[in-house]
Amino acid sequence: MPELPEVEVVRRGLAAAIVGRSVTDVTVLHPRPVRAHPDGPTGFVTSLTGRTFDVPARRGKFLWMPFRDGDALLAHLGMSGQFRLDAPAAPLQRHARVLIDLDDDVQLRFVDQRMFGGLSLAPGGAELPVQVTHIARDLLDPEVDLAGVVRRIKAKRSAIKRVLLDQRVVSGIGNIYADEALWVARVHPETPADRLSTHTLGALLRAARDVMEAALAQGGTSFDALYVNVNGESGYFFRDDPASAGNGAPCERGATPIRRVAFTNRSSHFCPGCQRRR
DNA sequence: CTGTGGTCCTGTATGC
């Protein structure tokens, strides 16, 4: 599933292909991924056609493609969304949902199996779509205020893992990177956020940033076939950490079996030996 | 306001 590094890889792929290109036609194959347009898919098609793309931007896992007129096409890949660049005549991917024809005979395709992702028009959103204003800066953003993020985390009593996943506090961290950062920093996922020291929280954020940078350097993480770049290629960054280890696999820092526990409708993997509750 | 848990989706894996 795409997380921040994967979304950045996609952004770069789009940047190389769509800047200066105009939309000549739009086809909505499934209405679900077209979000929040007052006139539905039909209005969405009408409002995109004829516009010219500028350089794609990203914050956390939100990606947007500004138009030169100041509006933007906003996208979120959800769990299974992909952007693909294909010849218009190329066979459709099984879960192709929206097709955007460009003026250089390339078709930008939004493909999404589970449809947690979606596209929407962001009027005036070239700089920052209104749908993204509540999303905090991510850890790869040069302007992110790490000390400020630490202060915001310390002000919360929720479990640290839930806070790490709260995109209003710091964006771009998903379930797997949260588990990995917690493991690196030896923090139990259910520790109340306000019980952690500034030092530990700093280490936790650095761990999250480091692994995302490493994944980005490798072209994104390949967990499964659901993440590919715009050319349909998987990343090459495979990790051996608690999050990708199965329940019961030994922790690499010792022999303690990794435990899987339910966590707000998903799961956490952690080592009961080196990630103690405090 | 804060914190929590349910919901949207479909394909794959597992269990009976």
Add this chain to the structure above:
DNA sequence: TGCATACAGGACCACA
């Protein structure tokens, strides 16, 4: 074999 169920998970929303 075939059917049913669990599970994966980001963002959002309703509710206490």
